[in-house]
Amino acid sequence: MGRIDREQLKLYLVTDSTGMDEETFLRKTEAAIRGGATIVQIREKEKSTREYMELAGKVHEITARYKVPLIVDDRIDVAMAIGAEGVHLGQSDMPVSVARRIVGGKMIIGATTKTVQQAKEAYESGADYLGVGAIYPTTTKVKTVLTSVDTLRSICEAVPIPANAIGGLNKDNIQILKGVPIAGICVVSAIMKAEDPEKAAAELVAAFEELNH
Template sequence: MKRLNKDRLRLYLVTDSTGMTEDEFLGRIEAALKGGVTFLQIREKERTTREYIHLAKKVHEISLHYDVPLVVDDRVDVALAADAEGVHLGQSDMPVDLARIILGKKKIIGATAKTVEQAKEAREMGADYLGVGAIYPTTTKVKTVLTSVDTLNDICHAVDIGVNAIGGLNSGNLDILRGLPIDGICVVSAIMKSEDPCQAAAGLIKKMDELGISGGQRL
C-alpha cells in the first residue's frame, strides 16, 4: 500500500515554536507553505500533551488547506488525536512496527536513521521514509550525532523508501549534497528562524533545482 509519494518529501519543514507566540508560529508555517514546503513535521519537545494536541490541530488546519502532509514528532497519541497524516519516530521512540499496529495501514510513518543497519531495520518494520543525519551540527535543542555524506549515499542505495538529508542544512551549504540520490531535505532553522519564511522556502527550492535534488527521483 502506497501511503507517500516521494516527491512530497522534497522540502520537508520541521517546526520550532521557540520564542514565538502561537499566532506568529502559525503565521510562519503558513508563509513557509506558500513558499513551497511540501511536507511538514510538528516537533514540540517541551509542551504538555494537551498543549501539543492543541497546536498540532491548529497546524493541521493550515497544512490541509495547502494539501501538505503533517506528521507529529515522537508522539503517536498526539498524531491520532490531531488526525495528522502520520508520525516521525527517532531511535529512542516507539518502534516503527508497533506504531504501525496502532496507527494502521493508512498513516505515514517516518523514521530517523544514522546508519545503513538502522535504515534497513526501519524499512523492514514498515517505515515510509527516512530522515538521515545530522549532516551538519544543528542549533536546535535536539541532540545530534553527525552522519557522513558517504553513509547517506549508502543508505539511499540500501532502501527503496524515501530518504531525506537533515541537520543544519541551509541554502548556503547544500552543495555537499550535489549528486546524491536523496529525495529531499529536512530543515528547521533555515526557515523557522529566517526573516521571511516564504522567501526562505522558495530559495531552498531554487538551490535544490540548481543541484539537481528532485523528490521522487529514486525508484
C-alpha cells in the same frame, strides 16, 4: 505509490516554536508552505499533551488547506487524536514495527536513521521514508550525531523507500549533497529563524532543484 509520494518530501519543514508566540509561529509555518514547503512536521519537546494537541490541530488546519501532509514528531497519540497524516520516530522513540501495529496501514511513518543497518530495520519494520543526519551541526535542542554524506548515499542505495537529509542544512551549504539520490531536505532553523520564511522556503526549493541538474 505508497503512503507518501517522493515529490512530497522535497522541502520538509520541521517546526520549532521556541521563543515565539502562537500567532507568529502559525504565520511562519503558513508562509513556509506558501514558499514551497511540501510537508510539515510539528515537533514540540516541552509542551504538555493537551498543549501539543491544540497547537498541532491548528497547524493541521493550515496544512490541510494547502493539501500538505502533517507529520507529528514522536507522539502517535497526538497524531491520531488530530487526524494527522503521519508520525515521525527517532531511534529512542517507539519502534516503527510497534507504531505500525498501532496506527494501521494508512498513516505515514517516518524514521530517523544514522546507519545503513538502522535504515534497513526501519524499512523492514514498515517505515515509509527516512530522515538521515545530522549532516551539519544544528542549533536546535536535539541531540545530534553527525552523519557523513557517504553514509547518506549508502542509506539511499540500501533501501527502496525515499530518504531525506537533515541537520543544519541551508541554501548555502546543501551543495555537498549534489549527486546523492535523496528525495529532499529537512530544515528547521533555515526557515523558522528566517525573517521571511516564504522567501527562505522558495530559495531552498530552488537550491535543492539545482542539486539535481
